[in-house]
Amino acid sequence: MDSRLHNPMYDFISIFSFLEIWYTSATIPKILSNLISKQRTISMIGCLLQMYFFHSLGNSEGILLTTMAIDRYVAICDPLRYPTIMTPQLCAQLSAGSCIFGFLVLLPEIAWISTLPFCGPNHIHQIFCDFEPVLRLACTDTSMILIEDVIHAVAIIFSALVIAISYIRIITVILRIPSVEGRHKAFSTCAAHLGVFLMFYGSVSLMYLRFSATFPPILDTAIALMFAVLAPFFNPIIYSLRNKDMKVSCQLQPALTIKTPHCVLSIQQAPVPLTS
Template identity: 70%
Template sequence: MASRNWTLVTEFLFSVFPRPHEGSLYFFVPLLLVYVFIVAGNLAIFLAVQRDAALHTPMYFFISVLSFLEVCYTTTTIPKMLASLAGGHRGISLAGCLLQMYFFHSLGISEGCVLTAMAIDRYVAICHPLRYPTIVTPRLCAQLTAGSCLCGFLLVLPEIAWMATLPFCGSNRIQQIFCDFTPLLRLACADTSLVVIVDAVHAAEILASFLVIALSYARIIVVILRMPSAEGRHRAFSTCTAHLAVFLLFFGSVAVMYLRFSATYSVFWDVVTAVAFVILAPFLNPIIYSLRNQDMKDAIRRVFCSQPR
């Protein structure tokens, strides 16, 4: 009889979203505008890099890949959030929940790997400028990108496959704005002690990328400070600050969410942290990489604002 009860929970509800009569439209409209900006801004960067020959360099190639991943990354979660806020139906099926988790985390890990590749690219460009053209080749860039996506989409598979075998009964309310490992595991009617392994895997992924990026930029800063030209130091720092800003925002919020192990936060702070890396980081990406970059702004104007002859 108990095993039959497990099959009853086939849909989960996002309990943190307000209902229409509770003012959900006050959240729907800003979120919709943010999502449109994220998609339009990141696609503009992606298309500008692809179509403007002046931006066919490894650095802008990785920026375009990151922008494309940001569009896919936000599309796994924000449209469902908008639907929950607009229609009042806040449910998602178990299969839909598992798929959302899979693509969200796969794309997130892929982004982390691409940010790591960008740090390595800047390290070689600044610390070994004479060897840069022979080391960072278009073939290497393509291999790093393919490896980043392969890593992301393979690492999450065992966790999703394990969660797909768990029975769910009792409460079906997810206290988060999207399907995630910890909120869903709290609803499982089985031993979930393996979550420690899941936490360890997340920690290893995050720490590995963090260490590579931190060590790369530590070496970069040392080399920049030794440059005799003030103009050269300024240009090198301006190139790296955008990458560091995205790195700190993305990895900082992800670390707070996934490197806490047994520590627990209130639902409010869980949601605030999720908003930081689900919405805020992708929102700031086109601002950081276009509004602060004259080459990117010029390329976007040439691609989208050029007058036909």
């Protein structure tokens, strides 16, 4: 409703919020049902689908965070060319590419896991279906786990490096701004993205960059909760409640009046929109 928010950064945030709704829906409802149920089971198809959607959406979010870091880099390091570089067409292509690549890259892996024979107690020592706990139940050579770890590690490291290099360059440019107010404004613009990056990639790295290292089950659960629950919980706070542009935009929106045959109901728009 506010034309001032019609720019690439908020376009990416809207796509990120949409992906996060489904990202949390892939695991949290089942986790909550398991907490109150004595029979904590999931079908094999349900487990594979949960793994596919959770990691596909997570990959899409990771690529989108990388795109957002590049967007901030262009906006701060090359502001005069920003409108010509980050065009609406390019933003749409980057958003669509993030989603398409995130969902396609995992299809071969999930298809391969679905062909494996499984035996034993079939107990997954995790709060949701994940690659390593599921692969350890396979009645076959589990050396492929190492290959899976390498693939995940390369993808995580590449994305994290691109984002880190972008923000290092951004901070270098910000420190050269002579005005204190200008430096503060530039830092506040990037602080939200940097916070999300550290929270998301920090917990993901602890989970998927450890290779043969093993953690106690309680620590595994805590790390999984960080990127599956806590990061999505804090993202709306970072992008909405702590976002000056969003708060100003909401405060300027007028009250809404809904007329019905029997009464007139006035609804004052909330000061901050709820996003996920």
